[in-house]
Every structure is written in C-alpha cells, then in structure tokens.
Amino acid sequence: MSTYKPSEHDGLKQDGTPDKRVSSEHGFGGSDGPDPHVEGAKGGKASGGSTEGESGGDTYKPSEHGGLKKDGTEDKRTRSDHGFGGDDGPDPREEGRK
Template structure:
C-alpha cells in the first residue's frame, strides 16, 4: 500500500481539497516564495549590531561601556571571577549530589 502525498498531486488531498501544508501561505511549503535552503543559510542574523562589534565587559576588566562594574563578571555573582571554583570542573560534576 502506497502513501498518498499531496505534494505529488498539485497540493491536493485525496478528497480534492487543497492541503495547506504545501501552500506558500503556510511558510516554505510552496514552490513560489523564498527558497528555504537560501533562507536557512542566512541563519542567525537577527539584527542588532553587526560585524562582531559587541562590547564584552570580560575583555575590559569587568567594566561596562560606561565604566561601571558589570556584576556578571564578579565572583560574587557566581562563576564570573577568577577566584573561587573552576566552572569547568563544577560543570563536570553535574547533578551528582
């Protein structure tokens, strides 16, 4: 017994009604519209700053752009500082308690 595939029957179900999963209105299903392969290659470009211009306080002594301390990089916040437990070692311990 073979499986009926609307994509092989001009996007129509067995009863002759349009199958919305193969229409371009549903997303990448139809043949007209953006190519999913091309769109997928664009990947994680979500806007924001481009070209790797992200300011990283960890690369600037734990200071934000405005010169104030970024608490995420301090040891009081968790694993941010250089003194205290090694996050790699602690992570390997995992959920063993």
C-alpha cells in the same frame, strides 16, 4: 501500498480537492512561495548576533575589558566577591567537589 502525497499530485487530495497545506498561502508548502532556506538565513541567530550598534556579530564582554561595561562603569559580575567571577576567589572545581 504507498502513501498518497498531495505534493506529488499538483497539490490535490485523493478526492481531487486542493490540499491547502501545499499552497503557497500556507507558509512554505508551495513551490512558488518563498524558499525556507533563504528566509531562514534572513532571521536572527540564537547567539552571537549583533545588537544595538555592534557590527560583525562581536559581543562586548566586560571580562575582556578589565571588568568594565561599554559605558565604562564596573560590571559587578566580574568581581571575585560575586561568586566565581574573579581570579582571586574560590576555585570552582574545588567548590564543586564539596
């Protein structure tokens, strides 16, 4: 015997009462509500999204700008004495083997 699905029976349970999980008032369950694919596309992205004045989803990277932040000050995370950020510091592969 197959499973009874209210979505295949105009949103009614087996006893004939409305199943609220199928109504459009319960989110994306109903066919007359918003399309979840369209609504999801309107949402943000996990990475690469635009923030504060950026356009096209480009992320400012101090490592691509001589170690300088957007405001022109030095980003200390790109310095060699801050770990593996610089080119003249320890080789991360060698340090990882130790």
